[in-house]
Amino acid sequence: MTRTELPALGPDGHLLHSDEWSEAVAERMAAQDGVELDAVRWWLIRFVRRHHLEYGTPPLMRVVVRAMREQGIVENASSRTLYRLFPDGPIGDACRYAGLPRPESCI
């Protein structure tokens, strides 16, 4: 794999093999989507990745929003804040760039 190639992706756009993830891979996936991974997006991606590692599921949106406020990432953060970061679904997209499977639950 060259520096510009991506590991194999599934039909849902998520990595087929999570162990092929790296921050450089995430950057390439985002660049392909025309998305710039700024500091706030990176905070979300890392938060989701840590949560999945710890609990086996992605975080609930209310958990992310609370952490965002408590850590002073975005003042007055809300679910709207998250949708501004990833309009197609903040947790799902963060999982994708974090090398995690697509969230299954229909919550």
Place this chain on the structure above:
Amino acid sequence: MPDYIALVRSTSSSLPLPAGRADAPAPTRYPGCLVFLHGDGVGVHDDVAGSAARVHVCRTSWRRRFGERAPDGRCVESSLAILFSALRGASRLDSFGLGGSACSRAGPDRDGANTGLLIELGFAPQSDRAGIEALELVLAAAALGVPARVLFTGAGERHLTGPDARGWRQLTDFDLLPLYVSEPVLARDHAAPAKPLDTAGVLRLRAKSRLLLLA
């Protein structure tokens, strides 16, 4: 908004089928009822489709078992958000789950004093998938801000042990929903801290809950 909800979470539920039989139970004969199929319960969709009740099928549970094939057109693909939204206005909830019997009932108290939902897990997960789907049900309540408590009784305590049990810990780590366990025997192996209750404590918890949902 349905007044009566029947949650079906097992193919071995006691929900007598088919719905057209004269001795069919209230859930499938009652036009005001919402029958929600979740987990293994989606397996009975053919039997309840076309009954008088509105039949909703959990999309995630369905896709795990049947892939992209659509359910019977008489069923509505649905989500746990719809279930919990409907629960707000329901005065009765019956769960048809493991054990082959109707195993929960709604508290009739709607005077405003007892407004919480008690999600009670009284059976060990029958598979990894069943454990995950029970957790998803509870996480959905947490995600939607439903005032709920979670009680593990008997073999239900097994949800808190084993490699997949760590998911329950997020409920207490992030103060999402309180967890209780009735007379724990496996407390040392719990992946999430649950408050132990004696029999009197369990009865008090049930008494102050408006709806009891057995998952």
